[in-house]
Amino acid sequence: MKIKIxxxxxxxxxxxxxxxxxxxxNNLNDGRFKHVICCVDSxxxxxxxxKTPIEIFSLQxxxxxxxxxxxxxxxxxxxxxxxxxHTRNWAAIDGVVGARLAGVKFIIHGEHGREATDPTGxxxxxxxxxxxxxxxxxxxxxxxxxxxxxxxxxxxxxxxKVVQIINGVDTEQFKPPEEKQEAKKKLGFKPNSxxxxxxxxxxxxxxxxxxxxxxxxxxxNNPESANLVILGTGHLEDRLKTVVKELDISEEVIFIGGxxxxxxxxxxxxxxxxxSIAEGVSNTILEAMASGLPVITTRVGGSTxxxxxxxxxxxxxxxxxxxxxxxxxxxFNNPSILKExxxxxxxxxxxxxxxxxxxxxxxxxxxxxxxxxx
Numbered sequence: 001m002k003i004k005i006x007x008x009x010x011x012x013x014x015x016x017x018x019x020x021x022x023x024x025x026n027n028l029n030d031g032r033f034k035h036v037i038c039c040v041d042s043x044x045x046x047x048x049x050x051k052t053p054i055e056i057f058s059l060q061x062x063x064x065x066x067x068x069x070x071x072x073x074x075x076x077x078x079x080x081x082x083x084x085x086h087t088r089n090w091a092a093i094d095g096v097v098g099a100r101l102a103g104v105k106f107i108i109h110g111e112h113g114r115e116a117t118d119p120t121g122x123x124x125x126x127x128x129x130x131x132x133x134x135x136x137x138x139x140x141x142x143x144x145x146x147x148x149x150x151x152x153x154x155x156x157x158x159x160x161k162v163v164q165i166i167n168g169v170d171t172e173q174f175k176p177p178e179e180k181q182e183a184k185k186k187l188g189f190k191p192n193s194x195x196x197x198x199x200x201x202x203x204x205x206x207x208x209x210x211x212x213x214x215x216x217x218x219x220x221n222n223p224e225s226a227n228l229v230i231l232g233t234g235h236l237e238d239r240l241k242t243v244v245k246e247l248d249i250s251e252e253v254i255f256i257g258g259x260x261x262x263x264x265x266x267x268x269x270x271x272x273x274x275x276s277i278a279e280g281v282s283n284t285i286l287e288a289m290a291s292g293l294p295v296i297t298t299r300v301g302g303s304t305x306x307x308x309x310x311x312x313x314x315x316x317x318x319x320x321x322x323x324x325x326x327x328x329x330x331x332f333n334n335p336s337i338l339k340e341x342x343x344x345x346x347x348x349x350x351x352x353x354x355x356x357x358x359x360x361x362x363x364x365x366x367x368x369x370x371x372x373x374x
Contacts, residue, residue: 002034003366006082008073008095012037012044012056014232014258015201016283017088017112019046020143020167020358026051027359033366036080038073040092045258055080073098084369088112090126093133100136106369109133110141111151113280113301116204120278121150130155139365141165143281144302163365166305168358169286169349176292176346177267184268187261194226194332197269199262199284202234207298207319209243210275214324216247221325222332228253231265266291270338271331277318279303286353289313289345294338296327306353312345 007025012018025035030052037047038057047056057076061069073095077085085099088110099107118126134155140162142148148164151157177183181191189195196215200206208230215228230240230253237255244253256265266272272288274297281302288295289306295313297303307313314330316323331338 002032003084003370004034004036004080004082005084005086005366006036006038006077006080006099008038008040008085008087008092008098010089010091011039011041012046013042013201013234014045016167016280018044019049019283020112021088022046022049023168023170023355024359024362025054027355028363032363036082038076038095040069040094045260048260069094070097070101074101077102077104084108084366086110090115090118093129096133096136106138107136108139108141108365108369109137110143111147111280112143113147113282114205114278116277119205121154127155131157134161137161138369139163141365143167144279144305146301146304147280163361165358165361165365166302166353167281167283167286168355169283169290169353170355171290171346171350174263174266174287174290176342180268180270183264187264187268189227189268190225192225194222194224194271195229195269196226196271196273196328197229197231197265197288198273198275199231199265199287200274200282201232202230202236202240204236205276205278207275207277208236208240210319210321210324211273212240212243212247212249212253213321214273214275214328215253216249217322217325218328218332219249219252221329226252226332229256229265229269230254231256231259231262233258262287263291266293269293271296271328272313273297273324273328274303275316275318275324276300276303281306286349289353290349292342292346294331294341295345296324296331308344308348312341312348 036055040061043056043058084106085104086108087095142164151162152159184191272293272295279301285306295307298318299315309315314327
């Protein structure tokens with residue numbers, strides 16, 4: 001008999017959490033598991049990456065507080081009768097209540113990273129809610145050691161109940177190009193252009209503005225051809241385009257929007273940057289490393305578990321755009337080190353962050369719900 005899992009998350013817009021869910025569903029044994037998705041808000045383009053069609057519910061919550069949300073979720077649960085409900089992040093926390101109302105025995109809650117409204121996890125109300133829901137939750141999953149420790153020591157969850165599972169990356173889909181200049185020409189860039197990129201939703205927590213300020217300094221100090229490529233969508237798009245215009249870098253900064261050609265873009269990039277003020281474990285960092293890119297990112301959350309400072313990239317303090325600009329200039333002026341760090345990152349993902357490893361760990365958690373000890 002198949003185990004039916006209802007995955008509850010905010011949406012299926014382009015993002016690391018959403019990518020992780022799609023990777024998991026695509027790679028779990030379809031002879032053993034059946035999946036349904038419930039989006040608290042809307043579906044989105046990540047749904048198109050699912051290898052087989054599955055049922056997706058969209059509740060269209062938007063930004064408003066909906067006190068009936070747990071009851072709406074419970075209604076869906078009673079209709080589809082899942083064996084396990086798997087909620088993710090604060091945005092889907094109402095799903096825990098909905099699952100309890102619907103009488104679901106096994107509830108798993110994942111913490112995949114912070115929101116811009118609570119970047120350090122210090123919000124007391126949210127901490128109390130998680131603590132209060134703890135008796136109803138079978139297992140907590142944290143994608144980083146930092147989030148695991150926060151659940152155990154800040155929230156007060158029994159450490160035996162918290163499992164860390166780091167995201168995995170498909171190293172066949174994301175891999176270095178055979179010839180980078182050809183990859184650049186294929187997507188319309190100048191073959192010798194120095195390309196910097198960021199992939200992810202246009203959200204305050206990603207702090208694109210720090211990257212724009214750093215790129216401004218970098219381009220002034222290194223006047224040769226360079227481009228900053230922005231992949232992703234989000235409600236800050238108009239605001240960010242205004243900032244780019246104010247900094248007078250509109251000709252060099254390219255907003256791609258949402259695209260299903262992300263692996264191709266990685267293959268034409270020279271340096272990947274993620275200046276987030278908070279992170280769980282970034283899928284885009286793993287994708288960039290698998291693509292053979294050096295990564296510059298902030299010293300926050302699980303990013304420090306992915307990037308080896310000075311070996312696969314560099315870590316910097318959030319919002320330090322001057323430091324970021326210096327790191328970009330260093331790579332621009334030291335192409336051999338850029339190449340070495342990219343090679344080291346690719347090898348690191350192959351050895352430690354495979355999709356297969358991630359899938360095995362999730363399968364073990366799902367199967368354990370039905371073991372005699374559960």
